[in-house]
Structures are given as structure tokens and as C-alpha cells.
Amino acid sequence: MDVSPETKLNNQSTFSYKSFSSPQLDLRALKSQEEPCKSFHLNPIILHTESIFQFGFLSAATDLNPLKQASGSPDQFDGHLSNLKETDEDCSIWDTPILISAVSIIFAAGVTIALVLQIYLGERSASIKGVLVSDHQRCTALGQRVLQDGGSSVDAAIAGALCLGVVHPHVSGVGGGGVMLVHDIHKNETRVINFQGHAPKTLGKKMLQNAGLQVGVPGMLRGLHHAHSLYGSLSWEDVVSRAADVAREGFNVSHTDAISKVKGDQLSQRFKDTFIPDDRVLSPGSYVQIPGLAGVLEAGLMSFYHGNLSQEIEDEVRANGGILSREDISSYIVELLIFVLDIRIKVPPPPSAGAALISALNLLEGIHLNENNLTESQTHRWIAEAVRAALLMADGLGKPKYNSSVAEQLSDMLSKNPTEVLLQRMNYSHTPPSEYHSTVQSLHTELLAGQVVVMGPDNLMVSVASSLNRPFGSRIITPSGIILNSLLLDFSLSNKTQGQLHTQQVQRPLLLLMPIIMVPAWGTCGIYTALSSSGGQNILHTITQIMSDMLVISFFRNSLPSAESLEESEEFIHAKGHVGQERKTNSGVQGIQRRENIIKVIKARQLFDSLI
Template sequence: MNNINGTSTNETDRPSPSIPGPYRSPEQTEAFPLKHSLYRGNGGAGNKVHGLRSLTECCSGSVNKSGTSLRIIVLCFVALTLAVIVALTIQIYYGDYQLVPHGSVATDNPRCSVVGTEILKNGGSAVDAAVASTLCLGVVNPHVTGLGGGGFMIVYSHRNQKVLDVIDFREVAPAYINTSIHTPGSYVGVPGVLRGLAMAHELHGKLPWMDIVMPAVHIARSGFQVPESLFAAKAHLDLNVLFNRRLINWAAPLEAGQHLTLPELAATLELIAAKGPDVFYNGSIARNVLLAVANAGGKMTEQDLAGYQAVRRSALTATFADFSVLVPDLPSGGPALLATLELLSALNSSRGGHGMSPLNIISLANASENVYRRALLGIWGDPNFQDEEYDNDRGKVSLGKLTQSVGSHVAAVDLNDIYVSVVSGLNAWFGSQLLTNDGFILNNALTNFGVGKNSPFPGKRPMSFSTPVIATEKRRICGRRLVLGSADVALAAQLLSHLLVLDMNVTWSVEAPRFHIAHGNNSIFIEDYHVPALSKNAQESLEKYGYHLESLSKPYQSCNIVEKIGDDLTSHSDSRGGGISSRF
């Protein structure tokens, strides 16, 4: 049983009244990321925001050598002197950072963001940083992601203008999947997180595997403060199910800000650090997974676990608002996101401004609803099974749960302009609500099966709405580049509309009001407890259009971003997830 050692006050400080998010000072926000330089132009709707210039220039400018008079020399010397004085004054007054920055990592937890940048400082790649941060999130946000889940990763080299890799580590249906049984254990897919992260590290990592895993071990063993998201997610626990008593007994006493240690998970991660990912899929850890599934009414075998492999997929690309948008292929939510953006192409005629107009919000809602209905009809599924014939009635029992979509996102950028976006998760808050003896929670990904091409089948991966995203400006190689992602394509579409159509800066794009689509009853869920909330004018317009609005309780899904414009780097972690991005 995981231990709870003492309590302490919540680490979140009072937010700035003019800047959204749980930040300790303006320097930690996207509006003032660091003091090294200023960037102008795209990405801020006219706002001037402090940026972060990378050590290696993306675009070097030429120097104007005209003029040789003494007056010009003197004026230049005076201007340079004043500029140095002003820069030093600003740096002394504001900055913690004294060196030219190298990269950035944005996650749902401040410590996990720092884990990523520490990896970069030690010579690791953006993939190393993303893997380490994802493992860290499995410790501090065990209700969202972890060893018992799955996900997707995209790796992009901006210098080479190409996608280096797309890694699919989505959960897989076991050989004995039975759609007539509806128990927590029957919804558990074979976990893929560790295989996927290990594959990414093997292909694109620089540091030893142990160096990547051990930061998560240290945090699990020494402890961390319970995030507000974990505390709020307890409302989603089913207290009447006997199968999950271990999880209930562990989670029920938790309070936000409480100091928590996870000794069982620390021991599991330490074993993985020493012996590699194979130890998870064979031996005692695997047997404990099988035991948890069997005790909850499911059937998974040693062969199911031992045979799991992550898969390298192709990337898809589309143009939206003069940007190239790169996403993974099926079974990720990438195709669904591109379909949504295609329906939103009419928004391009109304660029700029401070926020979404009611008409644009209605367009977003309609496009998202349209795409989700297409998904429910089974037009997308595991590409390895597209040629098979399936009974359309086979997966109807799961249709209502296809809309579940919970995960955590990591964005990482390194000195070599390698961009990495990872979305991983348990599929729902606390997944299947099954806590193993080794300290991690199992997914409920098999609830995402449906009909048609997404019908359940042994060895098949259910279609997901999660997708990592890379967006690059088409007209300028060194223009705006964005690393983002979401566990819900509707949220990703809203974020891209804020960024690319309205030309909002990163902070305001992420913190802007968002809504969630409910399927089958023409309902939209509003984040009433997020600041800022959706305007009354927008809500009234949605109601007039025929949508039924409902209030959505916390926790809310988060979306994190790292952005580069020219050689300036900035980032923002969504306050909904409680994170703060890290740069150095």
C-alpha cells in the first residue's frame, strides 16, 4: 500500500491579477518567459513578449556596414552602451537566468518540466527530456497517466524539415477479449507506455536509460505535493465497486498539497531503470498486472504482455491558416483533428482579435460534433485491421464511452531544433480504477472500441482521440513553430484556432476559455471554474443555436505548448493541469 507521509501547505502562490495561471511571478509566464531578447511579429496579436534566443541561430541576419563618419561611430557606440545598460538593468531586476538558453519543456507539473530541462542540461536530446518528463508525470499525476497506460509520440527535426519518427504505443486488446462482459478488468488493454518510451529512447536518445528513469524514482521515493487535479479527480471514483478497494483506500484520504510518497512505484521504476523495459512485460510486474485484471473480471495472459510491441507509424500533414500541421496517423486522433481543421477552414477569413466570436465558437462546436459523429460511426480504426470484415453490432456496447479522453501532454525542444510532442494517458480519470501491487493504475482503453473499423478484435488497438501536434509556418522557415498536443481533438482544434486563426500569443491561447463536446444529446460542457470562463454572450449564442449547456466540474484537460519564432523560444503550461514550463 502506498504511504502518505504528513501534510504541508499547497505550493501554488497567488496568481497575478493580469496574467492567467498559478504563477509565482510574471517571469514564469509566457508573456515574460525570460529576459534574453524580445521577439516581435507573428504570435502575439501585436503583443511584445520577452523571448528566449537559442544558442544556435535559425536565421542569421546580415550587418549593415554603410557609413564611416565619426558621428555615426560615436552614435553607434552611445546606442550600444545604452542598450547594454538597459539590458543589464532588466536582467538584474527580473532575471534568474544568466546564460544563453538552450531548450524548453512544458508539462502538467513544475517538477516534471524541470526534470526535462535537467536532462537537456546534461546533454540529453529532446526525446530524452520528453521520456523522462513523461515518466515523472506517471508519478505525480497517477490518475492521468503512468506505466499502465498508452499514447503517441511525434519527433520532428526542423533543421531537416522532416518528421523523424511517429511512435504508436496505444494499448492493445488481449487475445481473449470478450465484449459480452462489462467489468473493470475487461476494459484493460495491454499497456504500451514503457515499450513506446523505450523505443523512442533507443532510436533518438543520447543519455543512458538509467539516467532517464531515475528522476522519476527519486520523486516517487522522496515524495511530492498532491496536485489539485489529483484531489479533484477523486470525484470520478466509483465507491460501490469492490474490485477497486485498493485504489479507494489509497486515494480517499488524499488532500491537495499533502506530501505523498509512492514507495511501491519507486521500487518498480528502479527495477525498470536497472533492467530495462523487458522487466515490466515479463516476471513479477507482469504477473501483478494479470492478477489485478483477473480479480476485476478480465482475462489477460502472459503472452499478451510479453508480445506487446510499440509501432512506428507515418505522419499526416495538412494546411491550416497558412501553417503545416503534422500529426500521427491512426489509431491516434490525428486524422480526426485534420478533419476538424478542414471543416474550420472558413475561420481563416476572420483572423486576429482578442478572442473567439460567438460565430467562431459555434463553427468550432459544429465541426467537432461532426467529426465525433463520424468517429462513432466507425470510419476510423487500427490501420493494421482495415482490410478485415467485422460485424457492426460487435462493439455497440462501447459506443457511449468512445468520448472518454483523458491524458497528459509533454512538449520538448532542444538546442538542435528537435521538437517532440508526447500524449500519454489512462484514457479516463484513474483509468480502469485498478491499482496494481506495484504502485501504478491500469487503463480502461478498450472502452474506446465501437463499430465498423473500430470494432473490437484480439490484438487490435482502439481508435483514440489523443494526438500530439507539430505546426510550422509555411511561408517562413524560421517563422512560428509550435509543439503541442491534447488527449481530445476538439480541445486541440480550439487551441490551434486561438493560435493560428486569431494569432493569439501562447499564454492567452492556452488559458482562453474552452468547451467540451458531449455526444448524442447536443450538449456542450463549459469550464465554469476556469478563469477566464466562456463569455455569457458566447453561451447565449450556443443556446440559441440549439446546444444545451452544462457545467463541467474539475479537473479539466490541459494543453501545453513550446513555441519558437526565429531563434526566440517561449513556452506555457496550462493552469488547468497545474504545470509550469521550464526553460534554460
């Protein structure tokens, strides 16, 4: 069923249906060049009520009913025309002055009633300065306030990301890293600010049993500061102090299950005092204050990378068997890259696995071009195959500066020709055994990420993802409250050397964080979309599901799928050698779409991780 742009932009319903066929997310308008392009204005921007889309092959299919005609049709009046009769009744009561007065009164009353109804019953719209979405309501409000106070889109993204590091300490924080995409609509320029951590210089082949050896150099603060130096409007101190206030004033705990899952692990006394006081996991709604972390944010960059805080981090890591040094911390450099290719989907380059996403989408496009009338079960099957094949190709992308073959590998992944070869090699009848699967996928089963997406009045699109890697990172907390990452678990491990690390000097491991920006294929007219994923198991699978619907599947399907029984889908999937696991997950995608001056929030949450 085709959905008009007006319907898509104003839809307020909550949908739960089978698979990922979502006309509401259809971006086919990107290809349309028939409508004239209107220039963007700074104000007003209309924020429509957010639409929430749920994905997962265990969800029920939405029933579609044809729209009934709302206005009158000729058929409705045919039976009444015969009742109309000519009359000689005096119509003098409708003299012109009286008629005009009556009509005027009725018209005025109607306008008044319409205005009152619009105020109380109309769609929630507001003249605002931009839109920000994040994983936490308080951080969303904080970032939105930055925009209202005249901050740039990047200012708001920084405040939101730092706030998430406070209220979601199991996901991200200043002890971790991440990546930010910034697209300037007017300049048609996209920058990648990579503040992922890297390995200590002295780390060679080491075993990872010790928590201290899992810690990489934190890049969060330096990366966000670099972004601010390029795009900031408010002062750095102003932006950071807002997140510091959240840590000082306190917040309510929301994800107690994350604490419960690590309770049985070997934890420091400081960790227990913070999250498991008196050997009791914090209950939902518990109020927590971290004044030490507020001090860290306000201390500034010099203290973190060159002063007392860097010494504190080194001491804590070494006390837990690690080798991270102050020199490693002080020498950290943010990677800044500018896209030069005129491509429609913007993803971070290596060491990010963004190329794997593009490759998987290319595979799916080829599949749908070659396969007619695919069922829902077959679609799930092909997405699983495409992700698996893409990850196999991405295994070597974690060392771009030290491996001359990476550029060639990247070119092969993004071209269409290898896609045709892979389509011939992919086994549709049965999934290969697990030993043929990429080691990348097995290493990221616990990856979580904080996500912030912004579109502001400065015509900047920002998508940022930050992470400690697994929940609570290395589970090491410094005296000031900094939770340190477990970044080094991201390095590729072979099955024969599980727990053994292979690195090269200052290498950054393969990064599966997925900030994404999509721009019109031609010129500046069309739909702009910024997305980010919150991680979870099978992060690449989740984002590929949603992106495949937005850019591939919707081209080959004009309506939502008919309802299939769950048993049929599961039997088909298991017959092909996949394992379907029913479990709740935090894996989801948030984003913002903009067309001219209309902005819409997108929340797409996968209720169940489907295939492994």
C-alpha cells in the same frame, strides 16, 4: 490589432478574454518569405517568460487601449519654440577638454546604471539548452535538468512523462499508453511512436461491467524505450532513475478532487489504502511515497513485459474478472510511422483521431471563407458543428490494419472536396438531435492525458501525450503500485449495445490523444510549434478552438472581438440546439514556439467546456 513578432515573443501579460481570438498565438508569419532565414545554433537559446492565455466564452473580453506615443513628436514642441532666444552669454565654460571629460563621465555612469537596472528589472532571460513544459512543476524541472545534463530532447520528454505518471497517477503511468511525435528540424522528418495499448487477443464480444475487462495491454514503457533507442543520449537507466527517485522520495498530492470523484465507486482495498486511507480522501498537499513504483521503473523492460511484473499484472487483472494474459503483454509491439506527406500540421495517423482535427480545421477554413463578419456566437457555433461533423467521419478510424476502407476514408477526410459537400449539409439553423452525434465523443467524456512538450539544442521537437484513459484507469492497482488502464472503454460502442465491446484481433481503439507539431509551410524558415492537450471533456473541441485561432480565424480577423454580453451568446447557442455547460475543467493546451533561436512557452487553458 496586428502584433509585431517582438511583441509576441516578449509579452509577459496575462490575458483573459472572450473566445479564442488570440493575436499572441498568430502564426501568419509562417507564410512570410521576406525575411532571410538564419541558421539554428545550439546555444544560446533565449527563454522568454511564459505567456498564459485563457479561453472560454464565459470569460470577459479584454479592453484594448491604443498605444500612446512614447517618444517625442513635433506637436509636443511647437508651443515651446517661440521661447528660444539668441543670447550673448559667455560659453567659455564649455571648453573642449572639459566638455569631453564631462560627457565621458556622464556616459560611463549611464552605462553602469543601465546594466544594473537590466540585471534587476530586465526581462527574465537565460542562456539555456532547451525548453520543456509539462503539467507539473516538478516534472518540468526534472526534464529541464535532463537537458542541462546533456540529454536529448527525447530523453527529457521520457523523464517528464514518467514523472507525470508518478505525481499525477490519476492521469497517466506505466500501466497506460500514449503517443509521441518527434520532428527533426534539420532532416525535416517527423516520426510517430504509437505506444497505445491494444485489446487482449482472446477478447471478442464481452460486457465491460468488470473492471478487469477494461484493461488493455500497457504500452507506456516499451514505447518510451523505443523512442530512447532512436533518439536517446543518456543511458536508459539514468533517465528512468530520475522518475524513480520522485516515487521513492515522495511528492505532494495536488488533484484531490480526482480521488473524491471515484470514492463512491467499487474500489479495491489496495486502491483505498493508497489514496483513501482510513476512508479519508487525501487532502491537498498530502505527502505520498510509492516505493513499489520506483522499483517497477528500475526493474527494467524485461521484467515488465517478460518477467515477474507481467505475471503480477495478469494475476491482478484476472482477479478482477479480466482475461489479459502474459502472452498479450510479452507480444506487445510499438508502432513506428514516418510521415511522407509534406504537410504543415503533423498529427498521429489512425488509429489516432488526428485526421478529425485536420478535417475540422478544413471545415472552419471553408466557413470563414464563405461567411463574412461572423459574430463571436456564430464562431462558437461553427466550431461545435465542425467538430461534430469531423467526429462523425472519424468513427471508423480505430481499425486501420483490418479494414481496407480506412485508407479511403482517411483520404476523404483530409481532402478539400468533402469539406465543400459537408458545408452544404451542415445545418446552420439548428443542431441535429443527439442520436446523430458521433459515438466517439460520448466515450471520451472522462479522458485525461499527461502532456510533455520539448524543444532542445539537438533541433528535435517532441510532443508526447500519455493516458490511463479515464481518471485512475480501471482503478486496479497491482501490488507493486502499477495503476492499470481502462483502454477498452475507448472502443466504439453503439447506443443499442451500450457496455458491449466490438473488437477485432489485437485492434487498437480510436485514440483521441492530441500531440501536434506545426512546421513552416515552405523550407525551414519560420515558426515551429509543438503542442499537446491535457484532455478533459471535449478534448477535440478544446484543441480545435485553439488551433482554429492560430491557423484559420486569425486570417479573417485583424483585431480582438468587441465585447458581447454573455446573455446574448448563451441565447444564441441554446437557440441552435447546443447545450452550454458552465464547469471548471482541466482541459488545456501547452506548447512551445520557436523562431530561429528564440523560444516561447505557450499555455492556453480553456476555463469552461463550452458546447456539447
